[in-house]
Every structure is written in C-alpha cells, then in structure tokens.
Amino acid sequence: MNVLFEAQNITKQFANHKALDEVSISVPGQSIFGLLGPNGAGKTTLIRIINQITAPDNGRLFFCGEKLQSRHIEKIGYLPEERGLYKKMKVGEQALYLARLKGLSKADALKKLREWFEKFEIQAWWNKKVEELSKGMQQKVQFIVTIIHEPELLIFDEPFSGFDPINVNLLKDEILRIKENGGTIIFSTHNMASVEELCDHIALIDKSKKILEGRVKDIKKEYKSNTYEINYTNRQKDLIEILSNNFKIIEQAKDEDTLSAKIRIMNGKNQNDLLRELLPYVSIHSFNEILPTMNDIFISKVRENE
Amino acid sequence: MNKIILIIKREYLTRVKKRSFIIMTILGPILMAALFIVPVYIAELEGETKLVGIIDETGLFYDKFRSTENIKFITLDSDLETAKQNITNEDLYAILYIPKTELSVPQSGMLYSAKQPNIVVKGYIKNIMRKEVEALKLSASGVDPDILKSIKTNINLFTIKMSEGGEEEKSSTELSMAVGFICGILIYIFIFMYGALVMRGVIEEKTNRIVEVIVSSVKPFQLMMGKIVGVAMVGLTQFALWVIFTLIIVSTFMSFFSDEISSYQSSQLKIHNEMLPVGVNVNGGEIPSENIQNTLEGGDINESVISIFESIQSINFEVVILSFLFFFIGGYFLYGALFAAIGSAVDSETDTQQFMLPITVPLILSIVLSQFIMNNPDGPAAFWLSIFPLTSPVIMMIRIPFGVPYTDLYLSIVLMILGFLGATWLAGKIYRTGILMYGKKINYKELWKWITYKN
Numbered sequence: 001m002n003v004l005f006e007a008q009n010i011t012k013q014f015a016n017h018k019a020l021d022e023v024s025i026s027v028p029g030q031s032i033f034g035l036l037g038p039n040g041a042g043k044t045t046l047i048r049i050i051n052q053i054t055a056p057d058n059g060r061l062f063f064c065g066e067k068l069q070s071r072h073i074e075k076i077g078y079l080p081e082e083r084g085l086y087k088k089m090k091v092g093e094q095a096l097y098l099a100r101l102k103g104l105s106k107a108d109a110l111k112k113l114r115e116w117f118e119k120f121e122i123q124a125w126w127n128k129k130v131e132e133l134s135k136g137m138q139q140k141v142q143f144i145v146t147i148i149h150e151p152e153l154l155i156f157d158e159p160f161s162g163f164d165p166i167n168v169n170l171l172k173d174e175i176l177r178i179k180e181n182g183g184t185i186i187f188s189t190h191n192m193a194s195v196e197e198l199c200d201h202i203a204l205i206d207k208s209k210k211i212l213e214g215r216v217k218d219i220k221k222e223y224k225s226n227t228y229e230i231n232y233t234n235r236q237k238d239l240i241e242i243l244s245n246n247f248k249i250i251e252q253a254k255d256e257d258t259l260s261a262k263i264r265i266m267n268g269k270n271q272n273d274l275l276r277e278l279l280p281y282v283s284i285h286s287f288n289e290i291l292p293t294m295n296d297i298f299i300s301k302v303r304e305n306e
Numbered sequence: 307m308n309k310i311i312l313i314i315k316r317e318y319l320t321r322v323k324k325r326s327f328i329i330m331t332i333l334g335p336i337l338m339a340a341l342f343i344v345p346v347y348i349a350e351l352e353g354e355t356k357l358v359g360i361i362d363e364t365g366l367f368y369d370k371f372r373s374t375e376n377i378k379f380i381t382l383d384s385d386l387e388t389a390k391q392n393i394t395n396e397d398l399y400a401i402l403y404i405p406k407t408e409l410s411v412p413q414s415g416m417l418y419s420a421k422q423p424n425i426v427v428k429g430y431i432k433n434i435m436r437k438e439v440e441a442l443k444l445s446a447s448g449v450d451p452d453i454l455k456s457i458k459t460n461i462n463l464f465t466i467k468m469s470e471g472g473e474e475e476k477s478s479t480e481l482s483m484a485v486g487f488i489c490g491i492l493i494y495i496f497i498f499m500y501g502a503l504v505m506r507g508v509i510e511e512k513t514n515r516i517v518e519v520i521v522s523s524v525k526p527f528q529l530m531m532g533k534i535v536g537v538a539m540v541g542l543t544q545f546a547l548w549v550i551f552t553l554i555i556v557s558t559f560m561s562f563f564s565d566e567i568s569s570y571q572s573s574q575l576k577i578h579n580e581m582l583p584v585g586v587n588v589n590g591g592e593i594p595s596e597n598i599q600n601t602l603e604g605g606d607i608n609e610s611v612i613s614i615f616e617s618i619q620s621i622n623f624e625v626v627i628l629s630f631l632f633f634f635i636g637g638y639f640l641y642g643a644l645f646a647a648i649g650s651a652v653d654s655e656t657d658t659q660q661f662m663l664p665i666t667v668p669l670i671l672s673i674v675l676s677q678f679i680m681n682n683p684d685g686p687a688a689f690w691l692s693i694f695p696l697t698s699p700v701i702m703m704i705r706i707p708f709g710v711p712y713t714d715l716y717l718s719i720v721l722m723i724l725g726f727l728g729a730t731w732l733a734g735k736i737y738r739t740g741i742l743m744y745g746k747k748i749n750y751k752e753l754w755k756w757i758t759y760k761n
Contacts, residue, residue, distance in 0.1 A: 053526075086320070098520075098523070
C-alpha cells in the first residue's frame with residue numbers, strides 16, 4: 001500500500017515538557033487514519049507539525065514521498081479543534097477569503113463554494129453574517145472551507161463536536177465519500193464509536209510516545225482475549241459443573257427464559273472444544289466471539305502505560 | 307506574497323466598510339471644522355448691541371465711552387433711582403454709575419444690570435476708565451500723554467540662524483515649535499489609535515478561534531504583517547479623508563460667511579484705531595496690539611509680515627514632510643508590531659494592562675517632555691531621545707523644524723529601521739506562540755520563553 005504521509009522520529013520539546021518523543025506514524029493513501037490518545041498526549045502538537053504551524057526539534061516528515069515543505073500546505077486541509085470564523089464577516093465573503101488563502105483562484109473558489117453550498121442546502125446563508133448563524137451552521141461552513149480546495153490529505157480534529165446526529169451522519173457520509181474519491185484523512189477524536197465506524201488505521205499516542213499503531217482489524221485480532229458469549233437454556237447442571245478447567249467463566253447472567261455467559265478459552269483450546277463440552281448438557285441459542293472494542297483497547301493500553 | 311496581499315485586503319476592506327469607520331470619518335472633520343467655525347459663529351451671534359446707560363456725576367468719563375458694534379453707550383439725564391426703575395422699560399442692558407468722590411480722581415464705578423453682566427462689557431468699561439484715570443494722573447504730575455505714547459516701543463527681535471557655510475536665514479522659534487509639536491502629536495495619536503486597533507484585531511482572531519484555521523494556510527508572520535499593513539492603510543485612508551473633508555467644510559464655510567467675517571474683523575480694527583489715542587485695547591488683546599501699533603508707526607507692518615514669511619522659508623519643509631512620513635509610518639510599524647505581540651499573548655483586552663505599560667510609557671513620556679525638548683532642541687536629552695526608536699518618532703519630529711544635523715537625522719532613521727526590524731522579529735516570535743495559547747495567564751517570564759523557542 002502506498003504511503004501518503006510519513007512522520008519519522010518526531011521530537012518536540014517545549015520549555016518544561018516534551019510534547020512528542022520519537023513519534024513515527026505512516027498514513028496510507030486513500031484511507032482514514034485515526035490519531036488517538038488521552039488529553040495532553042501530544043496529538044495536537046503532532047497535527048500542528050503536520051500542518052507546518054510548528055516545526056519539530058527533530059525528525060523527518062514526508063508527503064507523497066517528498067520532504068514536507070511549504071508548498072504542500074495547499075494539498076492539506078485542516079479542521080482544528082479550536083475553530084471559528086470572523087463573526088462580523090458575511091458567510092460567503094469569508095468562505096471565499098479562506099478558500100483563496102488555500103491558493104484557489106477567485107473564480108474557482110466561487111464556483112466550488114456555490115456547489116457545496118447547494119449540496120448542503122445553505123445557499124440562503126451566503127449574505128448572512130456569521131454571528132447570525134447557530135453553532136452547528138457555522139460548523140457546516142467551516143467543514144466546507146476545510147475541504148473546498150480538494151486536498152490530498154485532510155486532518156480533522158474532533159470534527160463532530162457541535163453537530164446534531166443528523167449532521168453527524170451527513171458529515172460521516174461526506175468523509176467516506178472523500179475516501180472513496182481517493183482522499184486520505186487523519187482523524188483525531190475521543191469518540192471511539194466513530195473510530196470503529198470510520199477508521200482503517202489508528203495510532204495511539206500517550207505521554208508523548210506512540211504506544212500502538214496498525215490496521216484496526218489487526219489490532220482487534222491481536223487484542224482479542226478468546227472470549228465468547230453464549231445464550232443457552234439448561235435445565236440440569238450449572239456451567240461450572242459442566243466445563244473443564246480449560247475454560248473460565250467470566251460472567252453469568254439470567255434473562256427471563258434464557259441464560260447467558262461469557263467464557264474465556266485457555267490452554268490452547270479453541271471454540272469448537274468449548275462447544276463440544278457444552279453440547280451434551282445445554283441447548284445453545286447464540287454463540288459469539290467477543291472482540292475488544294477500541295474503547296477497551298484504548299483504556300487497557302493507556303492503563304498499561306502508566 | 308500573494309497571500310499577504312489577500313490578508314491586507316481583508317483587513318482593510320472589513321474595517322473600511324464598518325459603520326463605526328464611516329461615522330468616525332464623517333464626524334471627525336465636522337468636529338475639527340467646528341473648532342474653526344464655532345468661535346466665528348458665536349461671535350456673529352453675540353452681535354446684538356447692548357445698551358449701557360451712563361450716569362457720570364464726575365463729568366469726566368461720559369464722552370470717553372465710544373459705542374462699538376456690540377456695546378452702545380448713552381448718557382442718562384435722570385438720577386440713579388429713576389434710571390434703576392426704568393432699566394427694563396428703556397431696554398437698558400446695564401447702568402454705569404460713577405459717583406462723585408472727594409478724591410481728585412475717581413477710582414470706582416457701579417454697574418447695575420438685570421442679569422450678571424458680560425465679562426467683555428465689564429472689561430471694556432474698566433479698561434476705558436483705567437486709561438482715563440491714568441491719563442488724568444499723568445497730567446496731574448505734569449507728564450504729557452503724547453510723550454508717554456512716543457516712548458512706547460515695540461521691539462522686533464529677529465532671530466537669524468547661521469549655517470556653517472556662512473549663510474544666514476531668519477527663523478521663528480514659535481513657528482518651529484508649532485510645526486514640530488503638531489507633527490509630534492499627530493504621530494502620537496496615530497500610533498495609539500491604530501496600534502490599539504491592531505491589538506484588538508489580534509485578540510478578536512484569537513477569541514474567535516479562527517487563527518489556527520488561518521495559520522494552517524499562511525505563516526503566522528504573514529498574518530501579523532498583513533494585519534499591521536492593512537490597519538496602517540485604514541489609518542492613512544481615514545487621515546486623508548479627514549484632511550480633505552475638513553478643508554472642504556472650512557473653505558465652504560469661509561466663502562459663505564467671508565463677507566461677514568471680514569466686516570466683523572475690520573470693525574474691530576476700526577475700534578482699536580479709534581480708541582488708540584487713549585491706548586485702549588478692546589476685548590483684552592483679541593487682535594494683537596502690535597498690529598495696530600505697527601499701523602501707527604507706519605511701514606513696520608510690512609517688515610513683520612516679511613519676517614514671518616522668511617521664517618516659514620527657514621523651515622526646511624521638504625525635510626519636515628519627508629521625515630514626518632518616515633517617522634509617522636516607521637513609528638506606527640514599530641509600535642504596531644509590539645501591539646500585535648501583546649494582543650497575541652492575552653485572551654482578552656482586560657489582560658493587556660501589564661504589557662501595555664512598557665510600551666505606552668515611552669510614547670507618553672515623549673509628549674510630556676515635548677515642552678522641554680522645544681526649549682532645548684539641541685541638548686543631550688533631545689539628542690538621545692530623538693535617536694531611541696521608541697521615542698524618536700515624536701521627539702525627532704519636534705526637533706526637526708529647529709534644524710537638526712543630518713548626522714543625527716540619519717542615525718535616528720537607521721536606528722528606527724533597526725528598531726522596527728527588531729520589534730517585528732521579537733513580536734513575530736511572541737505572536738507565533740501566543741496566538742495558539744489559550745487560557746494561560748502570561749507573564750514576562752513566559753514571554754521570554756516564547757522568544758527563546760527554536761522556530
């Protein structure tokens with residue numbers, strides 16, 4: 001897979017703390033890359049370095065195989081977490097200004113803005129002042145000006161904050177469509193559900209260091225604990241009496257007519273061995289492997305790092 | 307470069323289109339013009355003649371009061387009591403009663419009036435009485451008033467500056483002071499008004515949280531410079547419009563009222579001349595008495611007019627105008643950068659106080675010391691303050707009309723440019739870090755850290 005963006009051994013020292021310590025990430029093209037980590041881990045610093053807002057003390061950055069330089073700014077779109085617009089300026093005027101700062105010509109910028117305003121059904125806002133719009137409306141305008149110059153790399157820092165669920169879906173669709181059309185997205189968020197939904201790859205940064213990176217699927221597989229959940233009915237024996245010590249019951253629960261349990265498989269046994277031991281005694285309604293959520297992985301990795 | 311022009315354009319257009327800018331641009335000249343027009347207009351209004359009745363028991367003064375445009379004197383035949391009763395019937399503004407005294411020369415009078423008498427009327431009456439009494443006393447001691455008049459002398463002290471090449475030119479200290487002070491004050495106002503505008507612009511970008519969006523497209527330094535230049539152009543536009551509008555309003559007014567004004571002035575002059583035999587000066591010197599004396603002494607007036615023109619020529623206006631433009635713009639840029647740095651370091655305007663102080667002190671000091679500098683335009687204090695970049699915009703402009711050695715001027719200009727570069731470099735460092743810093747109380751130690759950051 002071709003790599004669109006790569007950071008190697010990035011170190012950034014502020015006066016009294018190290019924001020990034022030898023962090024390397026590699027973002028494949030046409031994918032969504034989740035940049036995760038607790039507050040103050042160094043994500044924003046890394047994002048600012050990618051945007052050339054601040055420079056690293058050490059380390060190298062590559063964009064499309066070239067050394068990252070200022071002309072790449074126009075190929076990157078950035079929606080910062082701290083975002084806003086000039087309140088007294090008219091929406092259209094402002095969108096045009098921001099689009100032109102990204103290097104679009106006036107005619108191009110106007111044409112594209114009109115298309116996007118139509119798509120988001122916000123043409124009527126063109127001549128309104130920003131302060132007349134609600135926060136969600138402002139966010140929409142902000143999203144448009146971030147992607148208006150069709151950058152190869154998009155960086156979204158908490159893009160969904162301030163949106164209602166309908167607009168969150170609108171945005172998710174747009175982000176997925178950008179990926180379909182060949183775009184690459186770095187996506188920083190604390191919302192693990194949206195990470196599972198959108199991201200192909202993630203990197204986890206904690207205490208200025210990268211502690212995890214890889215494909216979401218691979219990571220999940222790696223961190224699965226061989227735990228299965230069964231729903232069953234059983235009139236004779238308790239599970240503890242049935243199962244050998246190759247299996248550990250983590251949790252048991254009782255519903256109105258079925259019972260359920262979470263069982264971890266140990267000692268190199270597999271799920272078929274478990275079924276084999278269960279079948280003579282219980283009738284099984286469902287049988288699922290429990291994969292760890294990104295939330296679980298996040299929490300356990302960060303705890304481990306303490 | 308293209309982007310910095312975009313930024314300048316936005317900074318300029320959004321401000322120029324603001325309602326407050328338009329209102330200030332229109333109001334400014336009206337207020338300025340009012341300064342010229344209102345006094346003239348009020349004088350016109352006061353034109354109604356006040357009737358003052360005189361009861362002079364001494365018989366010494368009644369024919370000495372000559373009516374003017376504004377005050378008419380009539381001698382009353384009735385006694386004081388009836389006159390007092392008739393004051394309103396006879397439409398009298400006031401009654402002047404000079405009682406007989408035992409002294410050879412009366413020294414007091416009483417002015418009865420329905421309302422508190424006008425200070426001009428009071429001054430006029432007192433003046434005439436004083437002159438008359440003085441004349442009486444002089445003649446009593448045997449001095450002829452004509453002799454006294456002949457010994458009154460007006461001294462014209464021409465100041466002539468000699469250049470090293472031996473050329474001589476007449477100069478006027480007063481004129482140099484006026485030119486220098488006006489230039490200094492203009493620079494001071496411009497720096498403060500528009501420097502603060504830069505600072506507010508930076509704070510606005512910070513509190514709106516738009517700054518990070520923008521610095522992902524342009525360098526922070528470009529954003530800062532774009533703002534400073536854009537605001538400078540707003541300021542220059544406003545100043546230019548003010549000058550033009552003020553001139554238009556004043557000249558329209560002058561041409562409209564010119565007849566009345568000139569007649570007003572000539573009537574004043576006439577009074578002076580009429581009164582001169584007893585040496586009376588109406589309205590306490592509203593029109594300089596030298597003029598009249600010059601008229602009397604004949605021919606001298608030409609000389610003094612010529613001397614004023616010669617002193618105007620003695621000021622090197624090319625140097626004044628060019629240095630004014632330089633220090634006007636240079637000073638603004640120097641301070642503008644510092645104001646931008648302050649704006650970037652704080653979260654709201656209320657936090658700016660502690661950082662404003664070191665910047666405003668040199669500026670205010672320049673104005674406070676201006677009188678001292680005008681008295682000693684070549685002293686060591688004037689020299690050092692006029693080359694130090696934070697004070698030179700104001701102090702150098704005060705010195706220049708007095709004539710400044712070119713070495714001083716060039717030194718000041720070079721240091722100004724260096725100061726500007728240094729200030730922008732420093733401000734750029736603070737700005738770059740400051741605009742992305744929220745919710746932190748910043749002190750000088752913190753600023754120093756920002757300055758010493760790499761990149």
